[in-house]
Amino acid sequence: MRQVTPLTDGWILRHPDGTGGTLPASVPGCVHTDLMAAGLIPDPFLGRNEAEVAWVGRRDWTYETELRAGPGTYEQTDLVFDGLDTVAEVLLDGRPLGRTRNMHRSYRFDVTGLSGRLTVRFASAYAEAEAVRGTVGERPGAYAEPYQYLRKMACSFGWDWGPTLVTAGIWRPVRLEHWSTARIARVRPLVTVEDGVGRVELAVDVERSRVEAPLTVEAAVGGMRARAEIDGTRGTVRLRVPDARLWWPRGYGEQPLYDLELTLLHGEDALDTWRRRIGFRTVELDTSADAHGTGFTLAVNGERLFARGVNWIPDDVFPSRVTRERYRRRLEQAAGAGVDLVRVWGGGIYESEDFYDACDELGLLVWQDFPFACAAYPEEQPLRGEVEAEARENVVRLMPHPSLVLWNGNNENLWGFRDWGWEPGLAGDSWGEGYYLGVLPRVVAESDPTRPYTAGSPWSGSWLRHPNDPAHGTHHSWEVWNRSDYADYRLDVPRFVAEFGWQAPPAYATLRRALPGEEPAPDSPGMLHHQKADDGNGKLERGLARHFAVPEGDFDRWHYLTQVNQARAVAAGVEHWRSHWPVCAGTVVWQLNDCWPVTSWAAIDGDGREKPLYHELRRLYADRLLTVRRDGDGLVVAAVNQSAEDWRGALRLRRMSVDGTVIAEAGPVLAAGARSVAVTEVPAELVPSGPEEFLVADAGRVRALHFPAPDREIPYPRPDFEVALAPDGITVTARTLVRDLLLQADRLDPDARADRGLVTLLPGEEVTIGVRGWKTPDPRTARSALYCVEPTR
Known part of the structure; x- marks a missing residue:
C-alpha cells in the first residue's frame, strides 16, 4: 500500500545569495509569515506597515530541508508539492529536479533512492512577470501591477480592497509518497x-x-x-x-x-x-431567450431557484493561514445569513478541499471562477500551456463536490475588452478570449460534462450584444456605487446580478486594532491607507450626503452612518431584484469577506466581525421577504416567498406619521404561492403624502418599511428609548420612532458580538438583542454603544 510521509518539519528560509543568515520556516507557509514569526518585519496589516515590507516581494528566496531516502521496500518514491508560489527551481543536493511557474498546480518529482539537501529556490514574482511581459508584449489591466503575466493569485498584487503583498513560498502541503x-x-x-x-x-x-x-x-x-x-x-x-x-x-x-x-x-x-x-444531484443552467431577453437561471434537481449569493475572495492575503476551522467558521456565517450560493472570484485561487467540503455539508452552492480577473491575459507560451494544465487538474480535483454547480471563465475581462479601452490598444494581440471561448469550455466539456460553463461574468452570451447588457445573462452593477445613488438599483431588472455592492468601514474594534496609536478619522493617515478603492472616501461621502447630513468632526456618527448606508444600499438592490423573480434569478453581493482590515464592500470584516450589512442579509435572504416598491404613481407590496409552502394570511398596512400616529390602516389578504412572488397594490389613501409620513407593511413577523424621502428631509422626533439588561443581552423599549437602532457590541468589549443588526422600532415596541462575549454587562455602558438615526440639526 502506498505510504505517505509529510515534509513539514526542519525547513529553513534564506536569501539565495547567502546573506542575512537563515531562519526557521513553516511549511505550508510563505516568506512574509516566516519573516513576521522571526520578528524581522512588522505585521503588514497594522498601520501603514504594508509599505515597509514591499521589498519582500521583489527578492528571491530559498527554502531548504534534509530529505532522507524512503524505505527500501518500495520501488518508487515521489516528492509531491500540492502548491508552490510561484516561480521556483527544485533541487536535491544541487541537482535540478524541475522548475515550476504556476501557483495553481501541484508538482511531482521522482526521488527514488535519493537523499540529501532539498532546496526550493523562488524567484521574485515581479521578475518573472516582467520577463514574460518582455517576451509577449504589454497587455492592459485594471491595475498597474503585472499580475496577468504569471499564474499566481492576482490579488496578492493588491486590489481595490486588498494590500500589495506579493508572496512566495511552499503554500500547500509537501510530502513523500512511497509505492510499488x-x-x-x-x-x-x-x-x-x-x-x-x-x-x-x-x-x-x-x-x-x-x-x-x-x-x-x-x-x-x-x-x-x-x-x-x-x-x-x-x-x-x-x-x-x-x-x-x-x-x-x-x-x-x-x-x-x-x-x-x-x-x-x-x-x-x-x-x-x-x-x-x-452527492447525487442534477444541475442545469437555463440561458434560453424569452420576452425579457436571455435568462440565467440555475436549476438543481429540476428546481429553478433564485440564487441568494455572495462573492468570496481569499480570506487572507496569506492563504496558507486559512485553516479548515476558519473556512468552516466563515462559511457558517454565510449560511447563517441565508446565503445559498458562494461565488469564488477569479482574482483569487482554487480553494482547498476544506472550503468545498464545508460547502457540501452546509448546502452552499459554489460558482467557481477560473483565476482570471480584470486584465488582458496573453495567450502565448509559457502561459497557454500552464492555463490548460491548471484547468485540467483543478476541474478533476473539484469534480466530486456536489456543491460545485458552475464553472465561469473569468471576471470582467470580456467586459473590459469592450468597454475599458483595451480593444484599440491591443491591435489584434491575444488577450484571453481564446481561453474563455476555447480552451476552458473544451476542458470542462471533456473532463466534467455534468456541470454548466459560462464564458465570463458579466457575459451576455454573445458578442452581438454588449457583454454587460442587463437584459442578457449575468450583469455587474457598478455604475450605482461609482456615480449615483443606491436608489438607482431600482431602475432596471437584470436577469442575474453577479456583482454589486456598497462600501463601509470595518467594525470599530477592528479599526482600533489595525490602527494602533491613531485616533481614527475618515481622512486620518491609517484610515486612508486602509481604503484602497479609487476615490473610495469620496464615494462614501457623496453616497452619505444624498441621505444624511454628513457629520463633521464626529467619527463615531460617520462610522455608524456609513455602515447604515451600506446596509440600505444592498437592501435597495436585493429587495427590488428578488421582487422581480423569475425575470431576475439571482443576486451575488460583493462581497462576503475581507482578506485584511480595510474599508470595503464586505459584510464580514478582516477580523471576522459582522458588519450591519451581514445582519441585513439575514433579512434580505430569508425565505420570506416583504418589500414596498413604486408602481407608476402608486405603491405595491411584493411578498417574496422562496419557501416550499404557501404564504397566506393578513397583510397589515399602516400609514403613519413620524410622531407615531396611525393615519390610515388596511388589511388586505396576502396569498403568495410556494417559490413565487405576490404583489398587492397599496390603496391610495395609505400612500404617504410627505416626508413626515411612512408606510408600514406587516405579515406576521415579516415587516417592510417605506419612507418616501431621504433621512435628511424627514422630521424625526428626538429618539427616546429605555435600555434594560436581559438574559444574555439587552432589551430596548422605544417611546418614539427609533430608526435603524444598532448595538455596536465590540465597543462594549472587543470580543463581544450582537445577534442582530439594524432594527427600526415604532413607539411602544421593544427588541431584545442577544450579546455574547460581554464580560461585565451594564445597561449604562450598553446605551453608550447604541446608535440610531437622529433628526437633522
Missing part, C-alpha cells in the same frame, strides 16, 4: 442521477513501475461494489445506487453525502486507495 507496482494517478468521477438511481462512472489513470503486472480497480459507494480491469494505464468502473438520496442546496432539502472509495489491486493486494465524498 502501481499507484492511482488520477480519478475523474462523473456523478449523475436519473429516475432515482445514482450513477457513478470513475475514469481511472494509473502510473506503473512494473508494466506487466495485471491490475484491477474496485469501487464502493452506498453499499454497492463494482470491479474493472486496468488496460495499460487506464480503466473505467461504473456503479449504480438505487434509491439515491438527493443532495439539495440549503433551504431546499437535506445534504446527504456518500463515501466513495476506490482501491487499486494487484491480485488481492491493495496498492493504493482514493476516497472522496459525493
